[in-house]
Amino acid sequence: MxxxxxxxxxxxxxxxxxxxxxxxxxxxxxxxxxxxxxxxxxxxxxxxxxxxxxxxxxxMQTQGMLQASAIAYVIPLLLLIAGAVLGKLALAPLFAGVESDVVAAISGIALCALGFLGIHLLEPRLRRQKRxxxxxxxxxxxxxxxxxxxxxxx
Structure with missing residues (x-):
């Protein structure tokens, strides 16, 4: 670019x-x-x-741009999906009486939020890398x- x-x-x-x-x-x-x-x-x-x-x-090197985009967008999306699947399959049975889709949504959002927090904490280190x-x-x-x-x- x-x-x-x-x-x-x-x-x-x-x-x-x-x-x-x-x-x-x-x-x-x-x-x-x-x-x-x-x-x-x-x-x-x-x-x-x-x-x-x-x-x-x-x-900015193209590879660095693609990696930055993956970190900012793809990783949180994958964590959202993984959290939803984990919530539906593993956590929903632990919360009897709560709709499994609600548990899936909450766990997906929670895992995605943790991903964004991790990215935020790693940002200073990533920002120093030349790529x-x-x-x-x-x-x-x-x-x-x-x-x-x-x-x-x-």
Missing amino acids: LETGQVISAENGQAQVHFKRTSACERCGACGMLANGQDMIVTLENTIEARPGDQVVVQ FQLQMVSVHRAAQGREEEQIDKE
């Missing part, structure tokens, strides 16, 4: 980059959206010495009385 954004600040080896929201990242949630829902500001490691006003191209991080790959310098230059990360 490649996206282009504009650097709004750069200091201490970090850059804040402003992106217009595109359909490709419509529901990802990997970064912070601004109030209008169409813009995002992301803090990235400034590996190519981008300066405020520069246009930068950032990339889940956006990386700057090129910069187009803002024109300052001279021709615009392009710098690519090799």
Whole structure:
């Protein structure tokens, strides 16, 4: 995935980059959206010495994006289904007088919620892994009385 954004600040080896929201990242949630829902500001490691006003191209590896999506969406869904099946088959007989579908629904939701809690607790560790991080790959310098230059990360 490649996206282009504009650097709004750069200091201490970090850059804040402003992106217009595109359909490709419509529901990802990997970064912070601004109030209008169409813009995002992301803090990235400034590996190519981008300066405020520069246009930068950032990339996330496809494999990392797919793994992040699986963690965020597939795992909780599987836990919801597993919890419902477990509730229907194993827990419902323990709660005589309670509809088995109610027990299945409650256990499914409970297991799904535990999955989201686990993801939330693991997020800081996952966020540090390179495969889940956006990386700057090129910069187009803002024109300052001279021709615009392009710098690519090799």
